[in-house]
Amino acid sequence: MGSIRRPVLFVSYAESGLLNPLLVLAQELSRRGVEDLWFATDEKARAEIGAASVKTPVEFASLGDVVPQMSAVTWDDETYREVTQRSRFKAHRAVIKHSFAPESRVEKYRRLEAVVEEVRPALMVVESMCQFGYELAITKGIPFVLGVPFVPSNVLTSHVPFAKSYTPSGFPVPHSGLPRDMTYAQRAENQLFRLRTLGMFMNSSMRKVVEEDNLIRTELGIAPEARQMMARIDHAEMVLCYSVPELDYPFPMPEKVRLVGAMVPPLPQAPDDGGLSEWLDGQKSVVYMGFGTITRLTREQVGALVEVTRRLEGGRSVLWKLPAEQQELLPPPEQLPDNLRIEAWVPSQLDVLAHPKVDVFFTHAGGNGYHEGLYFGKPLVVRPLWVDCDDQAVRGQDFGVSLTLDRPETVDPDDVYDKLTRVLGNSAFRKRAEYFSSLLRDAGGRAAAADLLLGLPALTEAGPVIPPAPSTAASAND
Template structure:
């Protein structure tokens, strides 16, 4: 008999896109049937994924994806205060996702009854998927595009940087004091009236369904058969007590091939370039006029020796009418193929999981973080020796960008470390290794 796999994810691009290559890899395995339950806005992505069957979890929740955030929400989540940003994150997640939890849970119970999966695979924030798997008696595997240490706080040392602190590993006394204070002050995020009421309502609802009151990514990770970390140790910080369920499989990239004819002229441009800085700042970031001016001025100062290729899907109205000749701005580019190109020498990124794509191809990183979680990731890349990091993106200057890029372009040590991590990340196995873990759990049964 074949193996049935039910994949579950929310709509957020930082969770969905790193997960999708795993579903495609599983679907390419003989005698494996893959159903992917997600929100309706991901239907086209999943219907274009070979061998993957889409099932709807209903519409994306209001505020679930960055594109739907109000300017006020975006500003609160990007607060210069780590405590205020953490509080805003907790309030936002509960406001956006708790109202959909029960509906998604019930849909997934129906899908479990219909497809009888041997294993459920879910993104690290899709707790409704774990609840459904537990209720249906199906083992589950968690995929973590976020730092896997976020899921196992008790396995980390007391001096480990707290999630969303933006602090580095190996802190001095001053930063360690800030780290411990932040851990204490985070509890205030749960003290507001709306959050307390939401928690109470959620606990009551869970009890009516026969579910335990505990929720949260750490709770679900503890019950998983395996947790797939989309990095490797050395970039991700090590554990004091490593959980036996953790498998560091590295980033899961889509199958690579020469981009289609729509991008022929772009690759001709790359072929004719000697040195290119690739710029991609993610779907969450909303470039301000000051940030755009800083990047345009950076390109101007790096001419004529270096070119910049900027993938800018939104907010293009902030661009000036005239751009430097060495700056090319595209609405979208095939990122994996671009980063694989020999002319691309440095990746200017916001620091999320997609930044691993640069390291997979041996490109040093300049991280320009726009949130506390991307600063967390950026600190890990800096710790690896293959990256530099700027201050907050909202205050970045051309001087800061030019200084960082010049250092990365001229100092061979960064390229050497990036190539080291390219070897390590590829050896981790990516989607193929992750699929092997999932199928092993499916075969062992409940």
């Protein structure tokens, strides 16, 4: 005798900036006792998914190893330099060049297809960068929710002219780093950004990749409607965006877009933090430096940040999350200032940002870090890294919550020190950050996202009677 099942299947790449918000949501559903939760992602995230279970299991479905083209942390140094160069269009072009690899989706699509055939989800929750995830949902006719860790216009604005866009004409193109109020030259730059993006796909080498993409889509049986430029928006039941309207430039928001604020789990997230909390307690004022998992600093840049820390001595301490492989670029220990604490990894960045002694967040302004810093009322100093970071940086500066380095590529100590002391010395930055903190908290975060998800027809209406999963369950977890 079968039973009515309404499985929910989360799908994401395993990059932390993409995975973590969906993981918080899956954990919230588990905390509420929701049954039949599944999470499909790359093998390297198996332990993280396993740790998400609270009252009910969150089952892990492996999509295999990480695809190097889709994982910025695996790119070689030359590629890294190309995608993080300061010419925003050239960086944007380099990201497309290195990540538009149709063959890389084949195994992921087929593995996910096998998971879907076994789990038979009533609803899929797909991270917005996970193309094979929403293509499969559209092709199979499975209701899906799109999760977006950026400001909403990032996924609602077309990169090319003459294409469908949910934002008005002249809106800043994603990855351009342009403000809402543009000069004549900036308006021209904005239009040129679109035209140059379109032009990329007209050269012979890129046309070959597009042809290969079309062949692979046909081979996989991907539905034509899944190939449209705005397919992930048009066909989604709902778009869950981890922001608030006030943190983006204003435009008419589609009804299906629900802004729920930052996805923050219950805190403390890591009570046993190796004495880090006690150290924070003992400081007068702390600058937290954390540039995500992708940033690769040079020896000169590391030295510049050490010099900035030295200049802050006499009342300000610095907590620096610096990966172990980059710590070899530091000066000898005896040359490091006493007000500097370096950690290869902090157990919870959220716990750090929540600490009352942390007064400013020095960040690359990735989607999660940008919103998380403001969720805890911390003003920002921004060294934008790439793509969406430039867009969030310009909005933060326009909204009075941050300052952006003038020379992020060199990390000039005078520039960094100037921006940090200006933000620390002007209470207006903190007041604006606290204002946005209240908006982000009022948006409801993980609780609001879970309520919206559980209220969708796919999970509330009587669904088909689905027999128990066959005994091949282990195959999805191999």
